[in-house]
Amino acid sequence: MPTPDPSQPFDFYGLPILDRWTVDYPIPHLLVKVNGRDKCPKCPFCGSENVNYHMKKTLTLRDAPFQGRRVTVSVEMSGNQCGKCGRKFMPPRAFQDGRQYRTPRLREWILDHAQEKTHTLVSMTGLGWSTVNGILKQGQQSPASPA
Numbered sequence: 001m002p003t004p005d006p007s008q009p010f011d012f013y014g015l016p017i018l019d020r021w022t023v024d025y026p027i028p029h030l031l032v033k034v035n036g037r038d039k040c041p042k043c044p045f046c047g048s049e050n051v052n053y054h055m056k057k058t059l060t061l062r063d064a065p066f067q068g069r070r071v072t073v074s075v076e077m078s079g080n081q082c083g084k085c086g087r088k089f090m091p092p093r094a095f096q097d098g099r100q101y102r103t104p105r106l107r108e109w110i111l112d113h114a115q116e117k118t119h120t121l122v123s124m125t126g127l128g129w130s131t132v133n134g135i136l137k138q139g140q141q142s143p144a145s146p147a
């Protein structure tokens with residue numbers, strides 16, 4: 001059985017945390033479930049506040065390591081449909097790195113730890129080798145990084 005561990009603060013982009021638990025074997029891992037539903041969304045097309053949920057979806061993302069554990073976050077999402085113009089849209093997702101199944105802060109964490117060996121980064125984050133290498137390569141091409 002996973003052990004609930006509510007003692008330590010974990011923040012996920014300010015979203016309400018529904019559940020969290022840790023797993024110690026085979027790899028220390030923190031699993032978190034958050035509510036990513038936008039409670040009061042406005043239609044981005046016509047501005048109407050008459051918005052209905054039209055589907056439920058769970059988005060599972062890798063997040064930056066927390067207190068030496070891998071982190072996986074399940075974000076409960078819902079698609080929205082405007083009651084006025086009928087268009088469908090997703091709430092904004094500041095916690096997702098583009099279309100990748102990871103958070104922007106995980107990408108930043110990898111770049112901050114670029115001096116570590118790749119297998120260490122893979123093991124600490126749960127990302128694949130090619131993903132880690134891709135992030136490092138992109139980071140090196142960024143003009144903000146030293147050459």
Ligand SMILES: [Zn+2]
Binds near residue numbers: 045047082083085086
């Ligand atoms: Zn609308």
